[in-house]
Amino acid sequence: MSQIETFYEVMRKQGITRRSFMKYCALTASALGLGPAFVPKIAHAMETKPRTPVIWVNGLECTCCSESFIRGAHPLAKDVVLSMISLDYSHTLMAAAGHHAEAALQETIDKYKGNYILAVEGNPPLNEDGMFCIVGGKPFVEQLKHAAEHAKAVISWGACASYGCVQAAAPNPTRATPVHKVITDKPIIKVPGCPPIAEVMTGVITYMLTFDRLPELDRQGRPAMFYGQRIHDKCYRRPHFDAGQFVEHWDDENARKGYCLYKMGCKGPTTYNACSTVRWNEGVSFPIQSGHGCIGCSEDGFWDQGSFYDRLTNIKQFGIEANADKVGMTAAGVVGGAVAVHAAISALKRAQKKNQEKVEG
Amino acid sequence: MGVTTPNGFTLDTAGQRVVVDPVCRIEGHMRCEVNVDENNMIRNAVSTGTMWRGLEVILKGRDPRDAWAFTERICGVCTGTHALTSVRAVEDALGITIPDNANSIRNIMQLNLQIHDHVVHFYHLHALDWVNPVNALKADPKATSELQQMVSPNHPLSSPGYFRDVQNRLKSFVESGQLGIFKNGYWDNPAYLLPPEADLMATTHYLEALDLQKEIVKIHTIFGGKNPHPNWLVGGVPCPINVHSTGAVGAINMERLNLVSSIIDKCIEFNRNVYLPDVVAIGGFYKSWLYGGGLSGKSVLAYGDIPENANDFSPGQLYLPRGAIINGNLNEVQDVDQRDPEQIQEYVDHSWYEYAGAEPGKGLHPWDGITSPKFELGPNAKGSKTNIEQLDEGGKYSWIKAPRWKGHAMEVGPLARYVVGYAKGHEDIRNQVDGLLRTMDLPLNAIFSTLGRTAARALESEYCGRLQKHFFDKLVANIKAGDESTANIAKWDPSTWPKEAKGVGATEAPRGALGHWIKIKDGRIENYQCVVPTTWNGSPRDVAGNIGAFEASLMDTKVERPEEPVEILRTLHSFDPCLACSTHVMSPDGQELARVKVR
Numbered sequence: 001m002s003q004i005e006t007f008y009e010v011m012r013k014q015g016i017t018r019r020s021f022m023k024y025c026a027l028t029a030s031a032l033g034l035g036p037a038f039v040p041k042i043a044h045a046m047e048t049k050p051r052t053p054v055i056w057v058n059g060l061e062c063t064c065c066s067e068s069f070i071r072g073a074h075p076l077a078k079d080v081v082l083s084m085i086s087l088d089y090s091h092t093l094m095a096a097a098g099h100h101a102e103a104a105l106q107e108t109i110d111k112y113k114g115n116y117i118l119a120v121e122g123n124p125p126l127n128e129d130g131m132f133c134i135v136g137g138k139p140f141v142e143q144l145k146h147a148a149e150h151a152k153a154v155i156s157w158g159a160c161a162s163y164g165c166v167q168a169a170a171p172n173p174t175r176a177t178p179v180h181k182v183i184t185d186k187p188i189i190k191v192p193g194c195p196p197i198a199e200v201m202t203g204v205i206t207y208m209l210t211f212d213r214l215p216e217l218d219r220q221g222r223p224a225m226f227y228g229q230r231i232h233d234k235c236y237r238r239p240h241f242d243a244g245q246f247v248e249h250w251d252d253e254n255a256r257k258g259y260c261l262y263k264m265g266c267k268g269p270t271t272y273n274a275c276s277t278v279r280w281n282e283g284v285s286f287p288i289q290s291g292h293g294c295i296g297c298s299e300d301g302f303w304d305q306g307s308f309y310d311r312l313t314n315i316k317q318f319g320i321e322a323n324a325d326k327v328g329m330t331a332a333g334v335v336g337g338a339v340a341v342h343a344a345i346s347a348l349k350r351a352q353k354k355n356q357e358k359v360e361g
Numbered sequence: 362m363g364v365t366t367p368n369g370f371t372l373d374t375a376g377q378r379v380v381v382d383p384v385c386r387i388e389g390h391m392r393c394e395v396n397v398d399e400n401n402m403i404r405n406a407v408s409t410g411t412m413w414r415g416l417e418v419i420l421k422g423r424d425p426r427d428a429w430a431f432t433e434r435i436c437g438v439c440t441g442t443h444a445l446t447s448v449r450a451v452e453d454a455l456g457i458t459i460p461d462n463a464n465s466i467r468n469i470m471q472l473n474l475q476i477h478d479h480v481v482h483f484y485h486l487h488a489l490d491w492v493n494p495v496n497a498l499k500a501d502p503k504a505t506s507e508l509q510q511m512v513s514p515n516h517p518l519s520s521p522g523y524f525r526d527v528q529n530r531l532k533s534f535v536e537s538g539q540l541g542i543f544k545n546g547y548w549d550n551p552a553y554l555l556p557p558e559a560d561l562m563a564t565t566h567y568l569e570a571l572d573l574q575k576e577i578v579k580i581h582t583i584f585g586g587k588n589p590h591p592n593w594l595v596g597g598v599p600c601p602i603n604v605h606s607t608g609a610v611g612a613i614n615m616e617r618l619n620l621v622s623s624i625i626d627k628c629i630e631f632n633r634n635v636y637l638p639d640v641v642a643i644g645g646f647y648k649s650w651l652y653g654g655g656l657s658g659k660s661v662l663a664y665g666d667i668p669e670n671a672n673d674f675s676p677g678q679l680y681l682p683r684g685a686i687i688n689g690n691l692n693e694v695q696d697v698d699q700r701d702p703e704q705i706q707e708y709v710d711h712s713w714y715e716y717a718g719a720e721p722g723k724g725l726h727p728w729d730g731i732t733s734p735k736f737e738l739g740p741n742a743k744g745s746k747t748n749i750e751q752l753d754e755g756g757k758y759s760w761i762k763a764p765r766w767k768g769h770a771m772e773v774g775p776l777a778r779y780v781v782g783y784a785k786g787h788e789d790i791r792n793q794v795d796g797l798l799r800t801m802d803l804p805l806n807a808i809f810s811t812l813g814r815t816a817a818r819a820l821e822s823e824y825c826g827r828l829q830k831h832f833f834d835k836l837v838a839n840i841k842a843g844d845e846s847t848a849n850i851a852k853w854d855p856s857t858w859p860k861e862a863k864g865v866g867a868t869e870a871p872r873g874a875l876g877h878w879i880k881i882k883d884g885r886i887e888n889y890q891c892v893v894p895t896t897w898n899g900s901p902r903d904v905a906g907n908i909g910a911f912e913a914s915l916m917d918t919k920v921e922r923p924e925e926p927v928e929i930l931r932t933l934h935s936f937d938p939c940l941a942c943s944t945h946v947m948s949p950d951g952q953e954l955a956r957v958k959v960r
Contacts, residue, residue, distance in 0.1 A: 013533035015526050051539060060414045062941045063388045064437020064589040070485075071575040071588070078571045082530065086539040091385045095489045095546035097930055098381040104545045125413075128736050129747050132760075133390060134411035136382050137749035140390075166434040167414040173734075174415060195437060195589055198575075237611070250594060251848035256603040258611015280587040284579045284620070287586030291612070292599035295430060295592070303431070307424040 008043075011083050027074045052209060053108050053116040055147050056090040059140045060133050060167050060176050061122025065157040066092040068195035072202045073282040080202055084209065088116075102136050105143075109150055117208070118151035120144065120161045124182055125174035132174040141182060148183045153214060155189050155204065156180065159297060162190035162221075169303035180221065187214055190221040194297035197278050200226045220300070222272070231268035231294050234276040237261070255291060265309035266293030273298040363404065368659065368770055368907045370916050373404040378751055379923045382411070384933060386486040388438040389940025391899070393933060394752055395915060397923050406908070406915035407754045408899055408933075410761035410940050413713070417732065420889040425451045425881050426853075429593045432877065432891065436942045438481075440589040441474050441581060442870040443877070443891070443942075448595050450877040454864025460846040463597035464671035465836040466584050469621070470591070471868065472667065472825040472832070476628050477577040478871035479775070479822040480636060482937045484570035487815065490931040491643050492555060492563040495548040498532055500524070500557035508558045513638035518569065527565045547925040554646050563643060566635055573631055580624050583617050597848030604840060613847075618837065625833055629826040632819075640819040641800055644812055648801060653811030653932040655914030659689045660769045661777035662897065664697060664876065666869035667828060674867075680828055681869045682782040682790070687769050691784045697766070699865045699876050702726040705892065708763040711754065711901040713737070722904035724765065727878040727890035728863060732762075759901040761943045763909065764892050772910040773873025773897045774936060776808070776817040793820040811914065814935040855884035870894050872937050895943035898936045911936060 011021055025043045026036070056066075070077040081087050087094075088108040089101070096104055108116055125132035130139025148154055156179045159165035168176040180188045191204055204223055207215050215223035232238065240246070240260040247255045247264050262269070268276070271294050275286040287294050293309075296302040363373030374396050382392035390412040396405035420431055428451060433444035445467060452459065459467075502525040509519040534541075547553075555563070578588035584600050585591020592599050603612035665683025668674055676683045676696065684694035698704055706724030709716060715735040716723050725731060739756020742749065752758040763770070771777070782790035797816060798805060807813060852858065858881070866877045873894030880888040900909030908916075911933060920928045 013529075013537075015529045015533075051537075053539070058390070060412060060941075062434050062437040064434070064440060067437050067440065067589045070481075070571060071578065073575060076572060077575070078568050081541060082534055085541075087541045088539075088544060090542060091383060091387075091390075093485065093542045094385050095543050097383060097385045098926060100545040100547075100925075101383060101385050107544075128734070131736055131747060132413045132734075134382075134392070134749070135390060137380075137392070137744060139747055142747075166416060166419065166431055169419045169431075171418065173418065174413065176414070194434065250599065250850050250853065251597065251601050251846060255601040256606070256612050256845070257608030259608075275587075281575065281579050281582040284582040285586055287592050289611070290582070290584060290586035290592065290600045292586055292592035292594065297590075303419075308427050308430060309424070 016083070024075060024079075051084065051086050053086045053088050053112045054119055054205075055088055055105060055108055055116055055151070056092075056119040056121065057140075057143060057147055058091045059120065059122030059124050059144065059160070060174065061158070061160045061165075063092060063121070064195040065121040065160075065201070066090070068198045069157075069201050071198040071281060074199060075202055075206065080205070085117075085205065099136075105147065109147065113150040115152055116150075117153055117155060117205075118147050118186075119155045119157055120179050121157045122160045123164060123168070123176050123178055125167070125176045127173065127175040144179070144182060148186055151186055153187045153189065153208070154179060154183055155191060156221075157191055157201065158196055159192050159194040159302070162192040163300040165194060166303055188221055189214060189217065189223060192222060192227070192298040192300075193273060196298070197274060197280060199278055200274055226274045226278070227272045227298070229272065231271045231273055231276045231288070235268055235288060236276065237288060261288055261291075261293040263311055264293050265307065265311055267296030267299070267302070267305075267308075267312065268294040269312055271296040271299055364906070366906045366908055368656070368913070370908055370913055371404075372908070373398070376404055377923060379920075379926060379929075380751065381926050381929055384930065384938070386489070386930070386934060387938040387940060388436060388942070389938070391933075391938055391940045392752075393911075393915075393929060395929065397920060401920050401923055403915050403918045403920065403929075406912040407752060407758065408901070408909065408911040408915075409752060409759040410895075410899055410943050412940055413734065413760040414941065415732070417889045417891065420886050422885050424855075424884070425454070425879065425886055426595045428879070428886060428889065429595070433590055433593070435891065435893070436939055437589045438939060439474060439478055439870050439872060439942070441470055441585070441591055441593070442868055442875060444591075444593040445471055446866040446868045446870075446875050446877045446891075448593050448866070449868070450864045450866030450879045451595050451881075452864070453866060454862040454879055454881050455852055455858055457596050457849060457852050458672045459597045459849055460844070461671045461839050462602060462836060462844060462847050463849075464668060465832045465839065466598045466600070466847070468667050468832045469829055469836070470581055470584055472829045473577065473580040473628075475825040475871050476632070476822050476829070477574055478937070479818045480570055480577065480631070481574050482871070483636065483640070483815065483818065484567045486937065487934045488563060488567055489546065490927060490934055491553070491647060492567070493548055493553040493560050494531060494543055494564040494567075495535060495546070496553065496555070496557050497528065497561035497564045498535065498557075500528060500561035502528055502561070505558040505561045508642075509562055512562075512642045513634050516634040516638075518565075524561055524565060527568065528561055531564065547922075547927045550922060550925050550927055552921045552927045554650075555643065556646075559642060559646060563639060566639055569635065570631075573627065576624060576627055580621055583621055584613070594848060596850055596853060597846075599848070601847055602840060602845040604845070622833060625826070625829045628829065632823040632826045637819050637823055640816055641797070644801060644816060647812060648803060648807075651807055651810040651812060652918040652928070653814070653914045653935060654809035655912075655916070656770060656772040656910045657776050657780060657813065657914075658806070658809035660687050660766075660771045661685070661780045662697065662766050662771040662773050662874055663778045663781045664699070664867040664869060664874040666867070681778055682785055682787050684781040684785060685766055685771070686781060686784060687767070691780070694781060694784050699867055699878075702728070704767055705876070706765055707892065707896075708765060708903045710763070710904040711757055711759065712762045713757050713760050714762060727876065727892055728880065728888070730878070730888070730890040732890075754902060759899075761896055761899045761901060763900045763903045764896050765903060765907075768905075770900055770903065770907045770909050770913075771897055773894045774814065775821045775871075775873075776814040777873060778869060779808070779817040779820065789824055790820075793824065811932045811935040818937075858884060861887075872939055872942070873897060893939070893942040895936075895939045899938060899940070899943050911938070
């Protein structure tokens with residue numbers, strides 16, 4: 001890979017000034033939650049490291065992940081695609097089709113063995129010999145395995161690749177299967193959400209390029225920096241929850257005052273994501289801010305947890321909070337945080353399920 | 362030689378077979394096979410949906426109020442339109458009316474999607490079929506600047522220095538040897554006709570549009586919390602309005618409305634200064650390439666959308682027109698009734714599904730729809746089950762069903778809407794179409810083409826920009842009149858519902874007529890069926906031999922180099938295919954099918 005130009009060289013050649021480059025480094029640092037001291041480090045990395053080829057494959061999905069990716073504001077999608085990575089295969093954006101497209105894929109695999117990132121959007125269906133998703137006349141699962149064989153690392157974009165998402169909801173007739181159950185010998189970074197937030201997607205990629213390492217992952221394989229805390233923990237409506245001020249019906253007086261949506265079924269208390277902090281589309285809003293509860297789209301199996309409008313649990317308000325505070329404190333520590341978080345999620349989910357069974361039964 | 366189909370196309374499979382798989386720059390997975398004769402004219406076309414996800418059975422037994430979220434995930438490109446269709450279907454079934462503000466907000470969101478989808482389609486999914494970014498390196502930035510100022514005097518980004526910067530950036534990109542998304546394009550194919558300056562201008566706008574599209578969608582984020590996949594609500598919209606009182610910061614307030622208004626202005630500006638002028642400029646160089654008409658001059662269908670008043674879907678009240686034209690008779694526009702069991706039916710004779718025990722040629726209305734997969738290749742297919750070299754269109758060959766309107770294969774989408782609108786005398790549409798044809802010095806029948814499809818989309822984007830503003834003004838006027846209501850919760854509680862109910866929701870998605878059919882029993886979904894735009898356009902043959910809109914549009918097109926299928930891509934892309942939409946259906950029983958081993 002030594003013959004590949006560095007980011008900095010490419011950015012400069014493409015007319016980006018040193019000043020803009022440093023501004024970009026500063027934005028990257030702040031997007032990753034790092035202080036100004038890290039800016040020179042990022043700049044140094046950008047000046048000395050080569051551009052990494054990315055192969056982006058699509059299985060059963062709805063393309064919301066690609067659409068989210070191009071919504072990126074810092075960095076801009078055009079800068080990612082033109083200056084930061086080499087997007088050598090992407091059904092959604094590439095000019096070529098048919099065997100020319102397949103040839104582009106193979107060239108990258110051959111040329112950059114062990115040095116490219118495989119990004120997976122969607123998942124492979126395994127029923128019907130894999131023929132519920134066909135690429136080039138063959139099952140998608142074959143392309144996925146072929147592209148993964150020599151990848152440096154795999155990114156599972158979104159709920160489909162990470163957990164299965166909507167086509168894997170009961171009864172999952174195509175047997176849509178998350179990537180990590182098919183690819184078992186590669187590091188896999190799950191970036192769940194339906195879709196994930198654009199700046200989280202580009203944040204994960206730029207982190208890997210900048211620091212030349214995988215992000216720290218929690219027990220479920222998600223980057224801890226973006227998925228380490230619940231939406232509820234950082235929700236700006238949290239004070240209303242603590243004060244017992246809830247929306248009781250859609251469009252009631254409390255809704256118009258922006259009270260807590262917990263009673264309307266909000267899944268913020270059990271959902272780990274960056275929506276309440278990074279927010280969506282350049283920070284314009286996020287579901288709760290726009291009046292609808294969180295539907296928990298970054299959690300495993302969120303389609304099969306009862307109605308989106310069922311109140312989470314019958315656990316007492318402060319019961320949850322005692323538990324959650326403990327989670328928060330442990331997660332703030334360095335070692336064992338992820339374990340505790342995971343245990344707490346499981347406990348909450350068990351309670352939630354039990355409750356739903358009660359409601360439905 | 363050849364066989365003539367009932368819908369008037371002569372198919373001949375004698376010549377060389379060309380396979381394109383995957384078809385890229387679309388949503389989802391698709392394959393296309395054509396036969397070309399000795400003059401490289403397409404004489405047979407076969408289009409195949411190559412994915413199947415299935416959502417309807419997943420929906421069975423679930424809460425109807427949740428259905429919007431499931432169906433929204435049918436497609437992340439036309440995000441929101443399935444959700445809107447779904448809440449309309451549930452509201453229709455349960456007799457729920459929505460407040461005026463909810464109608465305005467839903468319309469603004471749906472129009473916003475039309476604009477976003479059309480812009481992204483033209484620049485990021487379609488442009489590379491007409492525009493050669495490598496050729497842009499040869500352009501003179503000064504001449505490009507002059508061209509820009511000529512085609513669009515009001516666009517501020519037009520200086521020679523601006524185009525030189527973009528060109529330098531492109532140059533470095535190409536020189537780096539890592540061509541990324543432009544790799545293996547057909548850049549020396551003689552089918553590309555633009556002069557370098559037009560290529561540079563259009564490539565520059567590819568980048569401008571990429572920056573702009575993330576702004577457009579912020580309207581979804583304001584009202585729905587995120588994009589892709591904003592949130593919706595049965596009975597209205599989830600975002601409350603509070604412009605006067607304490608707590609307004611947690612609702613749609615003055616600041617939010619101002620943000621919406623500023624984005625609407627940006628949409629209008631981009632359509633007028635960039636999108637429409639580009640279509641005229643690029644189209645001008647290709648105006649002798651009038652292939653691809655297909656079914657557009659014969660059979661077109663539109664459900665209509667964007668109701669002026671809440672809960673009134675009568676044709677006269679819809680801004681996007683409703684109607685059906687068959688047999689090329691533009692003098693008669695028939696009304697469309699999605700409830701009539703004789704009008705819309707789906708067939709599976711050439712699709713990888715079966716209607717157990719039914720005679721060949723059996724069609725089912727969506728309320729009674731069945732989706733039971735049956736994957737088998739026809740007897741003349743080449744290759745094997747898991748390594749298809751050539752399909753046999755005489756047998757089953759697609760994961761897409763074949764919907765028909767009164768037995769006819771129909772084209773849907775922006776061009777279908779514009780043909781219906783024009784035939785009905787829709788004033789805005791007539792003015793736009795006549796104006797464009799005058800500018801380009803083309804006759805009316807030129808719209809029945811690939812170029813016409815692409816132009817109709819641009820005209821519609823412009824029209825939708827104006828409509829967005831109309832509904833924004835209407836929303837503000839209604840709030841000013843003292844109405845802040847956004848949701849009707851009278852029938853939110855399932856205990857208020859009838860024991861059994863059925864309903865239809867219809868919209869005009871960016872790609873065309875979209876319908877959801879729901880049956881509700883004991884508060885749960887009993888049956889749910891979607892018939893989506895790409896199911897119409899990507900339809901395989903039916904038992905009578907009628908070919909679908911994609912297939913028809915490819916017929917009798919000249920391909921310069923059969924091994925570089927740029928002309929095929931051009932015409933297929935002009936429909937903006939969405940395969941995840943068209944092939945979402947699933948078995949009603951969710952039965953276990955054959956498994957492969959996970960290695």
